[in-house]
Amino acid sequence: xxxxxxxxxxxxxxxxxxxxxxxxxxxxxxxxxxxxxxxxxxxxxxxxxxxxxxxxxxxxxxxxxxxxxxxxxxxxxxxxxxxxxxxxxxxxxxxxxxxxxxxxxxxxxxxxxxxxxxxxxxxxxxxxxxxxxxxxxxxxxxxxxxxxxxxxxxxxxxxxxxxxxxxxxxxxxxxxxxxxxxxxxxxxxxxxxxxxxxxxxxxxxxxxxxxxxxxxxxxxxxxxxxxxxxxxxxxxxxxxxxxxxxxxxxxxxxxxxxxxxxxxxxxxxxxxxxxxxxxxxxxxxxxxxxxx
Amino acid sequence: xxxxxxxxxxxxxxxxxxxxxxxxxxxxxxxxxxxxxxxxxxxxxxxxxxxxxxxxxxxxxxxxxxxxxxxxxxxxxxxxxxxxxxxxxxxxxxxxxxxxxxxxxxxxxxxxxxxxxxxxxxxxxxxxxxxxxxxxxxxxxxxxxxxxxxxxxxxxxxxxxxxxxxxxxxxxxxxxxxxxxxxxxxxxxxxxxxxxxxxxxxxxxxxxxxxxxxxxxxxxxxxxxxxxxxxxxxxxxxxxxxxxxxxxxxxxxxxxxxxxxxxxxxxxxxxxxxxxxxxxxxxxxxxxxxxx
Numbered sequence: 129x130x131x132x133x134x135x136x137x138x139x140x141x142x143x144x145x146x147x148x149x150x151x152x153x154x155x156x157x158x159x160x161x162x163x164x165x166x167x168x169x170x171x172x173x174x175x176x177x178x179x180x181x182x183x184x185x186x187x188x189x190x191x192x193x194x195x196x197x198x199x200x201x202x203x204x205x206x207x208x209x210x211x212x213x214x215x216x217x218x219x220x221x222x223x224x225x226x227x228x229x230x231x232x233x234x235x236x237x238x239x240x241x242x243x244x245x246x247x248x249x250x251x252x253x254x255x256x257x258x259x260x261x262x263x264x265x266x267x268x269x270x271x272x273x274x275x276x277x278x279x280x281x282x283x284x285x286x287x288x289x290x291x292x293x294x295x296x297x298x299x300x301x302x303x304x305x306x307x308x309x310x311x312x313x314x315x316x317x318x319x320x321x322x323x324x325x326x327x328x329x330x331x332x333x334x335x336x337x338x339x340x341x342x343x344x345x346x347x348x349x350x351x352x353x354x355x356x357x358x359x360x361x362x363x364x365x366x367x368x369x370x371x372x373x374x375x376x377x378x379x380x381x382x383x384x385x386x387x388x389x390x391x392x393x394x395x396x397x398x399x400x401x402x403x404x405x406x407x408x409x410x411x412x413x414x415x416x417x418x419x420x
Numbered sequence: 421x422x423x424x425x426x427x428x429x430x431x432x433x434x435x436x437x438x439x440x441x442x443x444x445x446x447x448x449x450x451x452x453x454x455x456x457x458x459x460x461x462x463x464x465x466x467x468x469x470x471x472x473x474x475x476x477x478x479x480x481x482x483x484x485x486x487x488x489x490x491x492x493x494x495x496x497x498x499x500x501x502x503x504x505x506x507x508x509x510x511x512x513x514x515x516x517x518x519x520x521x522x523x524x525x526x527x528x529x530x531x532x533x534x535x536x537x538x539x540x541x542x543x544x545x546x547x548x549x550x551x552x553x554x555x556x557x558x559x560x561x562x563x564x565x566x567x568x569x570x571x572x573x574x575x576x577x578x579x580x581x582x583x584x585x586x587x588x589x590x591x592x593x594x595x596x597x598x599x600x601x602x603x604x605x606x607x608x609x610x611x612x613x614x615x616x617x618x619x620x621x622x623x624x625x626x627x628x629x630x631x632x633x634x635x636x637x638x639x640x641x642x643x644x645x646x647x648x649x650x651x652x653x654x655x656x657x658x659x660x661x662x663x664x665x666x667x668x669x670x671x672x673x674x675x676x677x678x679x680x681x682x683x684x685x686x687x688x689x690x691x692x693x694x695x696x697x698x699x700x701x702x703x704x705x706x707x708x709x710x711x712x
Contacts, residue, residue: 233552253549254542257595258587260525285616293598295550302594303549306585306610315621317609318598324577329607332624 130279130391132358137278138271138401142186145408149187152415159415160189161219161245161407162211166204166226167197171364176223182404188411189216197227204230205238212240218418219245219411242417245410247300256303262417264410269301271402272337272358273311279391281335281356284313289333291346291379293320297339297360326350338379346380348388357385357392360399422571422683424650426563429570430693434478437700441479444707451707452481453511453537453699454503458496458518459489463656468515474696480703481508489519496522497530504532510710511537511703534709537702539592548595554709556702561593563694564629564650565603571683573627573648576605581625583638583671585612589631589652618642630671638672640680649677649684652691 149159161183165176176192183190193207204222211220220243226232236244241251247266255263276283288305292298298318305314319329320340330336330350338346339360351357361379378395386392393399441451453475457468468484475482485499496514503512512535518524528536533543539558547555568575580597584590590610597606611621612632622628622642630638631652643649653671670687678684685691 233550250543250546250550250552252546254544254546257545257549257591258525258542260542285614287616287621299549299595299598302610303591306591306612313612313614315609315611315615317607318594319607320598320605322577322605323607324579329579 129386129389131386132275132279132391132393132398134271134275134393134398135401137275138405140278141274141402141405142182142408145405145412146186148412152412153187157415157419158187158189158216159218159412160191160216161221161411162191162193162214162217164193164195164204164207164211164220164222166195166199166222166230168194169225172223172225179221179404179407182408183411186408188408191217199227199230201230201234204235208235208238212238212243215418217243218415219243219407221246221407243414245407245414247410248295253295253300256300259307264414265304265406266296266300267403267406267410268297268339268360268399269304270406270410271399272297272301272360273304274406275358275393275399275402276335276356277311281391283311283335286314286334287317287332288314288335288337289317289319289330290337290339291319291326291330292339292341292360293318294339301337301339340379342379343377344379344381346385348381348384351385351388353388354390355388357389358399359393359395362395362400421678421681423678424567424571424683424685424690426567426685426690427693429567430563430697432570433566433694433697434474434700437697437704438478440704444704445479449707449711450479450481450508451510451704452483452508453513453703454483454485454506454509455513455515456485456487456496456499456503457515458487458491458522460486461517464515464517471513471696471699474700475703478700480700483509491519491522493522493526496527500527500530504530504535507710509535510707511535511699513538513699535706537699537706539702540587545587545592548592551599556706557596557698558588558592559695559698559702560589560631560652560691561596562698562702563691564589564593564652565596566698567650567685567691567694568627568648569603573683575603575627578606578626579609579624580606580627580629581609581611581622582629582631583611583618583622584631584633584652585610586631593629593631632671634671635669636671636673638677640673640676643677643680645680646682647680649681650691651685651687654687654692 241249247264252264302316306316327350335356337358343363359378359380367375533541539556544556594608598608619642627648629650635655651670651672659667
């Protein structure tokens, strides 16, 4: 059984990013990312800190905007418009989820599609589906695809089951894996809460990708011997024995599933580090296209 | 075996469209469609004639622009811009395929997304993937979904195999059928030329949708007893015994597949009439959103 080391693969990609940043700086441009956080959710704060830190490690320009939880839609829109107009900012990310007074969709649509490094603007979603190389692709699905390629897992002709039909992971990942080319050409099935006999559908997978946000949902009886399992879930669950009182688990019951697998990603240390690595790559790509 | 009568279902939808047009005209607005044809391909001419004729039958405004095969990209773009600015035109359709000097993607992206009744603009493709009710959805996949609903075929929890991953049919149809709600909630697999053991994958389908553009590709051994088969293909093949010397066949070998099916669409008279009916519905929807 191969344990797919997302941390090591992400570190390799980050090293490539660092070299790209250096090369761009030599030409007088520094890729810049602006991250906006509304409110003080601790998990969101940790994510934002992590993004900011990685930017700095790679030599990129980073700005963090931490706004009060009571920020209005108009105030947030005004900030997005300032960031759209700022030539030092090549990528804009508004941390999800925002407080309830914010219309998240309207905010995403206000971001200049060329700076939409989360890849959630309709123009980017559309370009991804159309196979346009100019698309900024959502970071987590892009990270899953890169992980498969880096780990030497052939997707061409493979039966892939994507568990979960979200716009953040499931749908864009299906688009990526069914597209023509390296890391694509798979026969993709998207399964979800309405799927009949879900275990049987999952057992049909050469590559099973779990992205449903339910702790340890995928059990051993849902996985074929010799399958590859990619676990996108990051769920915090109670762990009375741990010092923190809680721990992170994926959407896969790792202990019982791993022995059946040809390869599997751990949580943490699998898809997670890839997501941030892809955010950096998207920001560098946006900087290049802006003329950097 | 139920023969799904696309012609009758489309006629029913067209009757609803006619009533909607009448109601809009009573409020002083007439839904208008502009169809642009570059060159004199006979099949394209027939399609354009048919669209124009249906518009008139429903009481809609229709303009036909038949341009010389040597029309330049700049000339075509200028026409699209005039149509974008014309308030009497709510829908714009540039008949595919254009001659080789035309960059079709650039033309589609020049159409105002609100008038893109073909649903191929990245903004509409993105909105479809995002489940946005404002999306203008490509006519053929939308017609397939409406056909299933009208024929009383439950998609919820059904295993659907879409054969073909084109942007015109396969991908948008997969999006529609995996979305939440009526005509959706299916477990969708997209199969294509790289799929391993395609016949076995197809036999897994409760609903098989053939959209690969290969005459009579789907044979009896690829279809499970009791399956529903939707045939999107329209292929002209030689038929020495017919007066014309050719005939239309679908992507399904109808004679041998039909006896196994719970329900099947014929070619012609299945999906074809639905495509035009959906074009009319999209134009009416675009008119309504424009304030009609």
